[in-house]
Amino acid sequence: MPATTPPPTPSTPLAGAADAAAPGPATPPSEHPVLSAKDLQVAYRTGKDTRVRALRGVSFDLYPETSLALVGESGCGKTTLGLALLRLLPTLGEITGGSITFTGEDGRRRDVTTMSAGQLRRWRWSEAAMVFQGAQNAFNPVLTIGQQMADTLRDHAPGRIGRREILERSGEALRSVRLEPRRVLGSYPHELSGGMKQRALIATGLLLRPRLLVLDEPTTALDILTQRTVIDLLAELREEFRFAMIFISHDLALAAELADRVVTMYAGKVIETGTTQDIFSAPKHPYTSKLINAVPPVRGDLPELASIPGAPPSLATLPPGCAFAPRCELATDACRAEEPELITLTSRPGDMTHAAACLHHEQVHHERKVIARA
Amino acid sequence: MTTTSPPVTDPEAGLPAPSASAGVSPLRRLLSELTRSTAGFIGLLLVLAILAVSLIGPLIMGTSVPGDPARAWEAPSSAHWLGLEGGGKDTLHLLVTGGRTVLMVGFLAAAITTVIAVAIGSLAGYFGGRFDALMLQLTDVVMTIPQIVLLAVVGAFYKLDSPTLLAVIIGTLSWPVLMRSIRAQVLSLKEREFVEAAQLLDVGWVRIVFGEIVPNMASYILINFIIAVTNAIYAMVGLYLLGLAPQRGNNWGIMINDAWTKGAMFNPDAMPYIIAPVTMIVLLQLGLILLTRTLEEILNPRLRDR
Amino acid sequence: APAEPEGGGAGGSGGAFHGAWPYQPAPEGHFNYAAQPYAGVPTVILGDGPYRDLLLPPSALWLWAEEQWEYLIADSHELDAEGGTLTVTLKEGLTWSDGSPLTSQDYLTTFYVQFIQRAPSWGFITGLEAPDDTTVVISFEDPPAVLERYVLKSNILSTAQYGEWADRAKAIVDAGGTMDEGDGEALGTEFQSFAPESLVVSGPYDFDYDTITNTQLTLVRNESGFGADAVTFDQVVIYNGETTEITSLVQSGDVDYATHGFAPASEDPFEAAGYTILRPPVYSGPALYLNQDRYPEFADVRTRKAFAYLIDRATVGQVSLAESGVAVENMVGFSDNFVDQWLTEEVKGKIDPYAQDEEKATSLLEEAGWTKSGDTWKTPEGEDASYEIQFPQTYADWSAAGKNVAEQLTAFGISVTARGLDDKQAPIDIDKGDFEMAIQAWGSSAHPHPHFSFVTDLFVHNIPIAKNQGGKGYGFPLQDVETSAGTVDLEALVTQSGEGLDQEEQKQNVSTVALAFNELLPIIPLFERYGNNPALEGVRVQGFPAEDDPILENAPYADNFVILKMYRGEITPVEG
Amino acid sequence: MIELDGASQVFHVKGKDLPAVSDVSLSVGAGEVLCLVGESGSGKTTTARLAAGLAAPTSGSVRYQGRDLAEMTRAERRAYRRAVQYIHQDPYASLNPIRSVRSTLSIPLRRHGLARSGAEMQQKVDELLSTVDLSPPESYREKFPHQLSGGQRQRVSVARGLTLSPRLLIADESTSMLDVSIRVSLLNMLTKLRKEEGVGFIYITHDLALAKYFAWEGRTAVMYLGRIVEAGPTPQVINNPQHPYTKALLEAVPEPDPELSRQKKAGGGLLSADIPSLSALPSGCTFHPRCPLAEDRCREIIPVLRTAPGADAQEVACTVVTDPSGAPDGARSAAQADGGAP
Amino acid sequence: MSTDISVPGSPGGPERSATRDAPGVHGDHERTAPQGRRPRASLRHRIYHSFLLRRLLRSVFVIWVVATGVFLMVRLLPGNPVDVYINQQIALYGKSYEQAAAEAQNYFRFDPSTPIWRQYLDYLLGLLRGDMGTSIATPGVTVTEKIAQYLPWTLYSVGLALLISITVGLLLGMIMAYRRGGVIDHAVSIIGSGLHAIPNYLLAILIVVVGAVQLGVIDYTRMRGNVSPGVEPELSFRFLSDIGYHATLPMLTYILTTVGTWALIMKASTTQVLGEDYVTVARARGLKDARIQGNYVGRNALLPLIAQIATQAGFIVGGAIFVEQTFSYEGVGLLLFESINSRDYPTIQGVLLVVTITVVLANLAADLVNAALDPRIRLGEGGAA
Numbered sequence A: 001m002p003a004t005t006p007p008p009t010p011s012t013p014l015a016g017a018a019d020a021a022a023p024g025p026a027t028p029p030s031e032h033p034v035l036s037a038k039d040l041q042v043a044y045r046t047g048k049d050t051r052v053r054a055l056r057g058v059s060f061d062l063y064p065e066t067s068l069a070l071v072g073e074s075g076c077g078k079t080t081l082g083l084a085l086l087r088l089l090p091t092l093g094e095i096t097g098g099s100i101t102f103t104g105e106d107g108r109r110r111d112v113t114t115m116s117a118g119q120l121r122r123w124r125w126s127e128a129a130m131v132f133q134g135a136q137n138a139f140n141p142v143l144t145i146g147q148q149m150a151d152t153l154r155d156h157a158p159g160r161i162g163r164r165e166i167l168e169r170s171g172e173a174l175r176s177v178r179l180e181p182r183r184v185l186g187s188y189p190h191e192l193s194g195g196m197k198q199r200a201l202i203a204t205g206l207l208l209r210p211r212l213l214v215l216d217e218p219t220t221a222l223d224i225l226t227q228r229t230v231i232d233l234l235a236e237l238r239e240e241f242r243f244a245m246i247f248i249s250h251d252l253a254l255a256a257e258l259a260d261r262v263v264t265m266y267a268g269k270v271i272e273t274g275t276t277q278d279i280f281s282a283p284k285h286p287y288t289s290k291l292i293n294a295v296p297p298v299r300g301d302l303p304e305l306a307s308i309p310g311a312p313p314s315l316a317t318l319p320p321g322c323a324f325a326p327r328c329e330l331a332t333d334a335c336r337a338e339e340p341e342l343i344t345l346t347s348r349p350g351d352m353t354h355a356a357a358c359l360h361h362e363q364v365h366h367e368r369k370v371i372a373r374a
Numbered sequence B: 001m002t003t004t005s006p007p008v009t010d011p012e013a014g015l016p017a018p019s020a021s022a023g024v025s026p027l028r029r030l031l032s033e034l035t036r037s038t039a040g041f042i043g044l045l046l047v048l049a050i051l052a053v054s055l056i057g058p059l060i061m062g063t064s065v066p067g068d069p070a071r072a073w074e075a076p077s078s079a080h081w082l083g084l085e086g087g088g089k090d091t092l093h094l095l096v097t098g099g100r101t102v103l104m105v106g107f108l109a110a111a112i113t114t115v116i117a118v119a120i121g122s123l124a125g126y127f128g129g130r131f132d133a134l135m136l137q138l139t140d141v142v143m144t145i146p147q148i149v150l151l152a153v154v155g156a157f158y159k160l161d162s163p164t165l166l167a168v169i170i171g172t173l174s175w176p177v178l179m180r181s182i183r184a185q186v187l188s189l190k191e192r193e194f195v196e197a198a199q200l201l202d203v204g205w206v207r208i209v210f211g212e213i214v215p216n217m218a219s220y221i222l223i224n225f226i227i228a229v230t231n232a233i234y235a236m237v238g239l240y241l242l243g244l245a246p247q248r249g250n251n252w253g254i255m256i257n258d259a260w261t262k263g264a265m266f267n268p269d270a271m272p273y274i275i276a277p278v279t280m281i282v283l284l285q286l287g288l289i290l291l292t293r294t295l296e297e298i299l300n301p302r303l304r305d306r
Numbered sequence C: 001a002p003a004e005p006e007g008g009g010a011g012g013s014g015g016a017f018h019g020a021w022p023y024q025p026a027p028e029g030h031f032n033y034a035a036q037p038y039a040g041v042p043t044v045i046l047g048d049g050p051y052r053d054l055l056l057p058p059s060a061l062w063l064w065a066e067e068q069w070e071y072l073i074a075d076s077h078e079l080d081a082e083g084g085t086l087t088v089t090l091k092e093g094l095t096w097s098d099g100s101p102l103t104s105q106d107y108l109t110t111f112y113v114q115f116i117q118r119a120p121s122w123g124f125i126t127g128l129e130a131p132d133d134t135t136v137v138i139s140f141e142d143p144p145a146v147l148e149r150y151v152l153k154s155n156i157l158s159t160a161q162y163g164e165w166a167d168r169a170k171a172i173v174d175a176g177g178t179m180d181e182g183d184g185e186a187l188g189t190e191f192q193s194f195a196p197e198s199l200v201v202s203g204p205y206d207f208d209y210d211t212i213t214n215t216q217l218t219l220v221r222n223e224s225g226f227g228a229d230a231v232t233f234d235q236v237v238i239y240n241g242e243t244t245e246i247t248s249l250v251q252s253g254d255v256d257y258a259t260h261g262f263a264p265a266s267e268d269p270f271e272a273a274g275y276t277i278l279r280p281p282v283y284s285g286p287a288l289y290l291n292q293d294r295y296p297e298f299a300d301v302r303t304r305k306a307f308a309y310l311i312d313r314a315t316v317g318q319v320s321l322a323e324s325g326v327a328v329e330n331m332v333g334f335s336d337n338f339v340d341q342w343l344t345e346e347v348k349g350k351i352d353p354y355a356q357d358e359e360k361a362t363s364l365l366e367e368a369g370w371t372k373s374g375d376t377w378k379t380p381e382g383e384d385a386s387y388e389i390q391f392p393q394t395y396a397d398w399s400a401a402g403k404n405v406a407e408q409l410t411a412f413g414i415s416v417t418a419r420g421l422d423d424k425q426a427p428i429d430i431d432k433g434d435f436e437m438a439i440q441a442w443g444s445s446a447h448p449h450p451h452f453s454f455v456t457d458l459f460v461h462n463i464p465i466a467k468n469q470g471g472k473g474y475g476f477p478l479q480d481v482e483t484s485a486g487t488v489d490l491e492a493l494v495t496q497s498g499e500g501l502d503q504e505e506q507k508q509n510v511s512t513v514a515l516a517f518n519e520l521l522p523i524i525p526l527f528e529r530y531g532n533n534p535a536l537e538g539v540r541v542q543g544f545p546a547e548d549d550p551i552l553e554n555a556p557y558a559d560n561f562v563i564l565k566m567y568r569g570e571i572t573p574v575e576g
Numbered sequence D: 001m002i003e004l005d006g007a008s009q010v011f012h013v014k015g016k017d018l019p020a021v022s023d024v025s026l027s028v029g030a031g032e033v034l035c036l037v038g039e040s041g042s043g044k045t046t047t048a049r050l051a052a053g054l055a056a057p058t059s060g061s062v063r064y065q066g067r068d069l070a071e072m073t074r075a076e077r078r079a080y081r082r083a084v085q086y087i088h089q090d091p092y093a094s095l096n097p098i099r100s101v102r103s104t105l106s107i108p109l110r111r112h113g114l115a116r117s118g119a120e121m122q123q124k125v126d127e128l129l130s131t132v133d134l135s136p137p138e139s140y141r142e143k144f145p146h147q148l149s150g151g152q153r154q155r156v157s158v159a160r161g162l163t164l165s166p167r168l169l170i171a172d173e174s175t176s177m178l179d180v181s182i183r184v185s186l187l188n189m190l191t192k193l194r195k196e197e198g199v200g201f202i203y204i205t206h207d208l209a210l211a212k213y214f215a216w217e218g219r220t221a222v223m224y225l226g227r228i229v230e231a232g233p234t235p236q237v238i239n240n241p242q243h244p245y246t247k248a249l250l251e252a253v254p255e256p257d258p259e260l261s262r263q264k265k266a267g268g269g270l271l272s273a274d275i276p277s278l279s280a281l282p283s284g285c286t287f288h289p290r291c292p293l294a295e296d297r298c299r300e301i302i303p304v305l306r307t308a309p310g311a312d313a314q315e316v317a318c319t320v321v322t323d324p325s326g327a328p329d330g331a332r333s334a335a336q337a338d339g340g341a342p
Numbered sequence E: 001m002s003t004d005i006s007v008p009g010s011p012g013g014p015e016r017s018a019t020r021d022a023p024g025v026h027g028d029h030e031r032t033a034p035q036g037r038r039p040r041a042s043l044r045h046r047i048y049h050s051f052l053l054r055r056l057l058r059s060v061f062v063i064w065v066v067a068t069g070v071f072l073m074v075r076l077l078p079g080n081p082v083d084v085y086i087n088q089q090i091a092l093y094g095k096s097y098e099q100a101a102a103e104a105q106n107y108f109r110f111d112p113s114t115p116i117w118r119q120y121l122d123y124l125l126g127l128l129r130g131d132m133g134t135s136i137a138t139p140g141v142t143v144t145e146k147i148a149q150y151l152p153w154t155l156y157s158v159g160l161a162l163l164i165s166i167t168v169g170l171l172l173g174m175i176m177a178y179r180r181g182g183v184i185d186h187a188v189s190i191i192g193s194g195l196h197a198i199p200n201y202l203l204a205i206l207i208v209v210v211g212a213v214q215l216g217v218i219d220y221t222r223m224r225g226n227v228s229p230g231v232e233p234e235l236s237f238r239f240l241s242d243i244g245y246h247a248t249l250p251m252l253t254y255i256l257t258t259v260g261t262w263a264l265i266m267k268a269s270t271t272q273v274l275g276e277d278y279v280t281v282a283r284a285r286g287l288k289d290a291r292i293q294g295n296y297v298g299r300n301a302l303l304p305l306i307a308q309i310a311t312q313a314g315f316i317v318g319g320a321i322f323v324e325q326t327f328s329y330e331g332v333g334l335l336l337f338e339s340i341n342s343r344d345y346p347t348i349q350g351v352l353l354v355v356t357i358t359v360v361l362a363n364l365a366a367d368l369v370n371a372a373l374d375p376r377i378r379l380g381e382g383g384a385a
């Protein structure tokens, strides 16, 4: 929760950012998506001629000012997707197919997968920023936070940029995440606590007011109270800065809080997508349902929790058919024969459609068995 | 070290050890990985070949090399592939018999260094306290005097009567560096929770240090042992070269010294007498270094390409 | 690119002679030439080599074959044994490089400075006088045979440079003081740190001080010096270095002549590079020393004789120095080259040459109580014979000799391991009796008189001198020595052999000692070293002595023939 | 079975005193579960380590079956050692990478003479593996840690803890690094152990939802800056938190239900996100700088654990809660309020 | 969670864990984020200064220990220099023992009867005044003078060689890391390993044997020594090029035997840094490549190398004893060798001490540079890890 007496939030939007045209009213979802991934494929080289297909055809649209949560067990490719979106895959990773279309403020549409190195460089952060999984190591340990923020501003400024302006803009960004600029700007990363670093990183992400912010498990390493601060902050910032957000987490509860829409991934594929409400109240993929059932709620009755039997498959040796079939009670031969495509269950405008990649989605009835009443 | 590990279930992520097939003994696995890398294979071959020549050669050719001074400095011929040296001895024969001491001193010194370093390093690291502080101070001092310089002085003034003594001196003078890195490793290893688990299971400190912690550094120790061999050989041959080590018997270092002081390099016929031992030492060092490099790559996943 | 070295290469009209000698440049090296060559402050640049005679010519140089003096700055000398005086007459008109004349006064200066330096001549000198500018009269008591040599070979110093020192020394001498106490001691200490930055020379050459580096120095003409008109080179370039460094310079043809002890391996390539190897005798060599004090079996003359028969001296020489290592033939304690001169045919007839003979060796050993079991010998005490032989590691020839002796003995069944020692430490260990077998010197290359060879052989590392180190050396008692000629006192005989001026009497003593040596073999000489001086005839320099030139008998470090021939104008630049 | 009585632990770092645990009293019996919750740095691990005998308290005492650890004889200490085991957080660091599962398990068995023959050893190892749901044992025995998943490793850790048949297991965030689904199966397995084998548990977490699930039948103690600020049966503590700090922790837990999480927005949050440094503790109630309920007297009075006015089973250390009347020197007067109902 | 919270209680119990040292340098735990911080500048200042002070004191301590060690060692060495001198005099000039002994007394001013503590005190006091005694081998020349003459050449040749080798090596290493598997990577790996395998003295011998004697491409005779005859030390091109020419061979030896190692170390370090999150983040931030390569990758990759550079300096100074000998390059290495051979105890003492001081200073400099470049170090000594 936000502190009851928060430091004064900046009442004016960040000044100076190139695209800082007045934040208009929420753009209707009918507009072009900010980001649109089509059949994205990513593979990691693991040996001379062995590869692991980490993403196997991922498609989704993200409309301006909406937020999307990517959930799934560890290793299902969430981080890979996040990195691929900004073309930040490590050297051994490679986009092997599909496209990523980014629509700028001006309506220009560009395919991220074909951008040149220079274009990419200018595009990154000014239009799409990312907060990383390992926020603890996201800052260069030998430079102060201020220097690193200044670097970012300088390398994206069209011309020279003055010291005053740098100070002003980074100060503002820090204030927006409730950090005291005077203290933080001159600090080295190791002088800040984990929560402060995470917030500083978010502030850095907001420096250039990007249209898209990708957050990869931004709170995993944080203490519970700090996590709460960050989450509340994100919700506020989103209202203020109106960026579209992709929130990656293995913690479904967080997704439930932050996202308009949830995408569940399994073994490099999207297996279910829908509004947060859809996913949590009526998941239609057995995997999603089980995943939700494994999360203990803190309020209300105490439901019985059950784990998903077995372990996620190794991406190197995927079985034919549905990757979840070996762990699924509903699985039939049909499931094992061919990999099911996403089936639209409820069609809604924009990207709010509920779809699941399960042949037996009708049989999925989500319910929680209560073992103790509150 | 701060590792912000995400929740992980992926059995392959962030592994400390190579993920080869289960069930194979680690040594065999190491060997097979070694032979798969070209550099490692060459290194292994070189070292084995030199070992074989130096250990088996003398058994075949005999350890005493007869010489006919009248035929000093004969050029290489089919009977004497590398010609004869100043005492009319067969250079090849000298070369074959000259490896033993070099290898013996190298390995013995390295063994001494490693044993001292591992023992002191792991105990100092594990127990800390005064002993640790004392050892740190000691190494601080010893490490500032270049080892070669110290060896030269000590070697010149004390009767280094035998190669064994030489090995002992080299060994006892060169442990500090390794001790420090072992200590550092132990410091970080002992923070690992399995050590605490072992303490909870009350298995005794000897087992904890030498059963749980030290084996974790086995590969590191192996690599450093080989590095210590190369260092010892460097120091030893250097001392022989300067004439500061016992000039008895025959070994490559003495050969080079002999060749250099006798001006063999100016005599085309005598060229093999200086080039041959130099080559042997260089090849031996090369083999050992290739071996360490490859072992490092195999055993230290951090160095692996990401 | 290197700055063109100013000394080398081109050469002036008179060309350049390229020699080699190790020296240390300043600040270690300096130009305090006092008391050369019989004492001196160490590390004087070129002070311990033949080239000093080009800077400060002595009165004369000795011709070893002719056995006569060739005068340099002296005109004549006269020894009055009865009156106890040695008179040296100087050449007229000599000058120092500072312009002052060289007179008999400078002789006085020189000898007084020798007093400061405790030169051995002062054991005999009782008075010094300079009756006129060209005459020096030296009075003495009980002169040794070599006093003449001490005087005539002394490098004469300039009074301008050393006068004050000499005055202080004279005061002490006149007051009957010594160098060991009071003023003398203070003077000595002070003098050691006298390190003048330049030298006032009297010879044909002077240092080119500005070009002295750690690799080479150049001597340039001193036009007013003695012999300036006779010597033909404008420059003498001296390369700095010990054998290893100089070998490469010889190899590359940069050096015309060098006196270093080159390894035999170098000789072929030298010859291939156009050098002739001159082999002047050095009148000494390595001998096998046995610790007779510690090992009773070595104290037994039969053992030593057996070893002499056993060891193939020719091989030792060959291994060590190739052609320049010549097996000792007569085994009398001094050079074979002196034998004809000092021993009569009759005496020579009594000499046992110890030709190699394993059988004789075996029987001698068995006689001495050694036994052989299988391939190994047991000492008379019944232990396996196993020894260590030490030698100075840094002397290539001696260490080769040591190793070869070890091999020969081991092959025979007496296990000997070789151990190289620091060359400064090795003799001390011997003196202290801290050795088993050793390689050390026999003979003397500085003095042609056998007396000095005997001193080296019997005194230096034996009881008389080793006692100063608190040991007995190799422990061969010199008094009451039983020989076939009766009981003799070798110590007295050796001393007497160098005393007096009566050559016949000396020969008598020398013969006795020589025979005793031959019979008892206190040490076992192995080979005599000959120089293997490479000389490059016809490139820059011509006129090196031919192989049969008797001048080659001059000991190269004492009365160097190249220096002599330069004074004579016989070694000259190549024309054209 | 295990009891902490007024246990404190003060660390000295760079000349500063860090009271990591102050005056903590708690106890766990066989088959019972105690859950310690609190944010990072609140002293949970330190308390657990005191209980495990990995550190001795600087004051106060730790007792096992009534005996003070500090006064134990060797034999008693051995028995205690075997009775109390610890399961660490990091499944990657808590197993020795060079040991196979079998070797990991057999070392304590052999060391303590619990298995004499090879066959017996094998049997024991297999038993342990089945206890922690690693079956069939054959397929795990010879594996090395790097060949196991995080969940499997954590099970091996538990199995190792069980080798000496302990009476009490201390699980320090043992599940926080695991994926949700694996976490649940592990928790279920631990619960089974507790119920079937009567093993007592001290379970440490900062996630109250997990505390609620695992310790529903046990007690929960909330720690803040080294002190227990609230303790009581888990259902009460979760459903009816008394201390403002407990409330804040509860608020912080994200709810896996979009509807709930939207409603939740109301309610008091903390004044500051950062926990004060131990070396410069606030005066009085250490929580006052962050407390939404803080009154002036909180700056002075160090609150002690009292039965909460509204909930008999709960103890809470908050002057404002236990003494709402607001007497300025409340600590004393709070004593009179004992048992007083609102 | 940072692992530094869990301090394993060792059998010693609470006492030790309670006094456990400062948090690790990476401590991102709350405790390193103090609430009531003093104004930054002054705090940093203070810490930095005390760090400097501590570091200096440690250096002084090490030098003192080494000085004492050297003093004792030389005293305990067998082979009395006076004996050696006397023996030489007898052998060279045929003097009587008494003569020689008396002379030795004059030379050495070395009275073995002085109590050892007195000698030690004089020695230490002398050191403080920069007086390391007088050389035995060359009476009248102080050790300080000698070292002053030889040391600059070693510092010059070793220092310059190290500089070149490091610069080239680090650049190569970075290129290798960026182009892993490329031609440069392979070539440098192979050649580097090969050269690293050749002990520097053997390389020196090979240069002479092959380069000078066999091929004749190196004018070894002319290149010996430090300067050509007649070249005055002055700041002229002639002088500088001449000393450069003479230092070529030793420097070549040092460079060739170390450059590959540097490249490989730098490659490893850079590769590691390239995998760090902050580099990915920097790329994500759209920073310019040059900035990333310099301030983000280069600087962090270099940090762990700085200490190694200092260590290497010591190693090369040690190696100089062989190399200078081979090339007749008159530096401290050669001086030491000659002093050992002539048993010039005071000079040996002096050289050992000076070499040690050089290494200590190199380490000190490395630590200071490290502290300047790496803010984490100022927090407290990071230990030896």
Ligand SMILES: Nc1ncnc2c1ncn2[C@@H]1O[C@H](COP(=O)(O)OP(=O)(O)OP(=O)(O)O)[C@@H](O)[C@H]1O
Pocket: A044, A045, A046, A052, A054, A072, A073, A074, A075, A076, A077, A078, A079, A080, A081, A090, A092, A093, A133, A250, A315, B006, B007, B008, B010, B012, B013, B306
């Ligand atoms: N550099 C790499 N080389 C090879 N395989 C990789 C690499 N990085 C990731 N992978 C594999 O790709 C798959 C997806 O990894 P990714 O990191 O995207 O998962 P994730 O969903 O983010 O997991 P987590 O929740 O643990 O962060 C995993 O199976 C992983 O093993």
Ligand SMILES: Nc1ncnc2c1ncn2[C@@H]1O[C@H](COP(=O)(O)OP(=O)(O)OP(=O)(O)O)[C@@H](O)[C@H]1O
Pocket: D011, D012, D013, D018, D019, D020, D038, D039, D040, D041, D042, D043, D044, D045, D046, D047, D206, D278, E001, E005, E006, E007, E017, E018, E020, E029, E031
């Ligand atoms: N060995 C130690 N030396 C100094 N301080 C310590 C030590 N161990 C813990 N602390 C400090 O004691 C306090 C409590 O630490 P503890 O590890 O018990 O907290 P925790 O509640 O377990 O936190 P987390 O949730 O982060 O694990 C912290 O401020 C910590 O910094």
Ligand SMILES: [Mg+2]
Pocket: A078, A079, A080, A133, A216, B006
């Ligand atoms: Mg991830």
Ligand SMILES: [Mg+2]
Pocket: D044, D045, D046, D172, D173, E005
């Ligand atoms: Mg903890």
